[in-house]
Amino acid sequence: MVIEFLRQYGYGILFLGTLLEGEAVVVIAGALAQAGILELPWVIVAAFAGSTINDQVLYQVGYHYGERVLGWIPHFLRRTVVKAETLIRRYGNVITLVFRFIYGTRTITPILLGVHRYPPRRYLWMNPLAALIWSVVLSIVGFLLGASLRPLLKNVHNVQLALLGLLIVGAVVAWWLHRRRS
DSSP: OOHHHHHEEEEEHHHHHHHOOOOOOOOOOHHHHHHTOOHHHHHHHHHHHHHHHHHHHHHHHHHHHHHHHTSSOOOOGHHHHHHHEEEEHHHHHHHHHHHGSTTTTTTTTHHHHHHHTTOOOHHHHHHHHHHHHHHHHHHHHHHHHHHTTTTTTHHHHHHHHHHHHHHHHHHHHHHHHHHOOO
């Protein structure tokens, strides 16, 4: 039942996940491709599409509304933003290609690129190129990780039954304790 759900909606879930942050979702989708639930080429396509669209929209937000958006950043993060801005001015092309691989920078970096007027035409082709590299690398990492986890998950059915049993015992104990206090 869960497998059928993932086969039917997995690519959509992956696409939506990459609109938010994405690394873990793409790695998990790659592992699901290893398990035969999803197909690796389509995992890459969904991750690429979500990442490209997300970062293009965030760039446009920064380009058109940047100073207002930067005003929303909490005070304790402002020093980090200043450092990021310095790096963007100095290494804009490299930053555009690698920021997806630096955890926690995926949302703010395209906004900062827009705020600092990184050339829009360059971003229009650099963003999809970077998204493609990111999608391929993380999907393959997940795929390879899925292969290494397969022997560990052979007895997953038994683990699921044990966890279900623990959940039931815990619920019964909680119910009993609640009744005793009443």
